[in-house]
Amino acid sequence: MASIKSYTNANGEKLYKFQLYAGTDAQTGKPIKTTRRGFTTKKKATLEASRLELEIAQGGIKEENNIKFEDVYKQWYQAYINTVRESTFARTAGMFKNHILVEFGNKRIRTIKINDVQKAVNKWFKIAPATFTKWYHYTSMVFDYAIKEGYIENSGNANPCKLVSIPKKQEEQGDKFANFWNKQQLIQFFNCIDANKELEKFTLFRVLAFAGLRRGECLALTWDDVDFANGTIRINKTLTQGIKGKQIVQAPKTKKGRRTILLDTSTLNYLKRWRTQQKQRYLMLGFNTFKNSQLIFATVHNTHKCLNTPAKWLHKIIKENGLTKITVHGFRHTHASALFASGASIKEVQERLGHEDVQTTMNVYTHVTDQQNKDAVDKLVNYLNF
Known part of the structure; x- marks a missing residue:
């Protein structure tokens, strides 16, 4: 039976x-009490108390879950x-902070509808057509979690992400950016660096070009490697970015990433020359850099170089010498291009590059051979010459 009492508010009413x-609380066993106030008579x-008592008798007070998307995240x-x-x-936390929570963070997750997600997806597609699907998939994972936790009723269409239309990037006309150099271009690049004056720089790019390492793998190298x-x-091991952009060293991403290269x-x-000079x-x-755990490429403070x-x-050398643009990953x-051109098999290239999936190697192979086919046709036309 409800206990009804009068009180005076701040305005004297x-x-x-x-x-x-x-x-009773199902988890703690403690009694649950509910209070309602603000009635003028x-x-x-009494009427509201009677209604609630009837609702409790019929299975309990039904309260809507108002948890917000950000709290579920x-x-x-x-x-x-x-x-x-x-x-x-x-990186995932950055995606949520910069993109996903901007759209849904302050909304009650049960109120987010298909159209809300579709608008966000369309917006993301315009901003980052090459990467927006990652934001979409992470958003969907939060909704799946909300369903498992009971924050959203588990109906057939409970996750609105599953019902939106995903935009597709249209293929652009023209050739794609060829992010690699041929033998002549590579020689031209190294001719732009004086190994006697900039031995560390020369050696770093030599390791990248002749060992095929990833940037983080190269910057994490120590002499005992x-x-x-x-x-x-x-x-x-590999150098990468952790929480708040702090550089950290961690294990390679896959088992194949651990490898020994000739x-x-x-x-x-x-x-050897760089070790002596270092x-x-x-x-x-x-x-003291005589210990085996000494970084091969370090800052003047003997810490890891910035990624x-x-x-x-590279950008400075390319700009000053008018070279064809490529990235460090190029x-x-x-x-890989040089390996294929020299007759190495796909399996051999896969092992040397540390690709877990041979399809990754095949993608590089297709890109490289397309360029080589073009060169072959040019040679043919020059030879026939009519």
């Missing part, structure tokens, strides 16, 4: 309130971070 027993308070994220690497969940006796280099004699010699240079800076440093060096494609 006499109002009525009541409190009644609403059952005792009769109104935070719960989902705490479980998600235990399933992926730090660099991955750091190089076996001069057997002419190999061991890849077992190096050519010239590249090994440049590494010891001398860093000793003057006050660092953007190779790109800054050295990896250049390496």
Whole structure:
């Protein structure tokens, strides 16, 4: 039975309130009490109390879940971070902060409809047609989590993401950007760096071009990764970005990423020269670089170089010498191109590049051979000449 009492509010008005027993908490076993206030007459308070008592008797007070999308995301994220690497969940957090929560963060998740998601997806497609699907898939994962937790009624169409139309990027006319150099272009690039004056820079790009390493793999190398006796280099870690953009070293993304690569004699010699010069240079800076765990490519503070440093060096050399533009990752494609041109099999290239899936290697192979086919046709036309 509800207990109805009068009280005076801040304005001096006499109002009525009541409190009644609403059952027992299923988890704690403690009694649940509910309070209602603000009634202008005792009769109104009594009528509302009677209605609630009847509702409780028929199965309990039904309250709508008003949890917001952002709160569900935070719960989902705490479980998600235990399933992926730090660099991955750091990038994911950025996607939510910059794009997903902007659209849905302050909305009650049960009120978000198909049209709301469709508008967001259309907007994302215009902003980032090449990557927007990642934002869409992560949004869908939060809705799936909300359904499992009971924040949304589990009906056939409970997840609005599953019912939107995904825009498709139309193929652009013309040739795609060829992110690699041929042999002549690579030689031209290295001719632009004086190995005697900029040995570290020369050696870094030499390793990228002749070992096919990823940028993070190269910047994480330590001298104990190089076996001069057997002419190999061991890849077992990578430099990447973690939470709040902080650079971290972590294991390679896949098992195939851990690999041992044979190096050519010239590249090994440049590494030997750089090691000798590094010891001398860093000793003057006050660092002991004789330990095997010493970074091969380090800052003047003997810490990891910024991930953007190779790109800054490359851009400057390309701009000053009018070279064909490629990215740092283009050295990896250049390496693959040279391997295929020299007759290496797809399996051999896959192992050397550390691709987990042979399809990734095939994609590079198709891109490279298309360019080689074009060169072959040009040679044919020049030969026939009519």
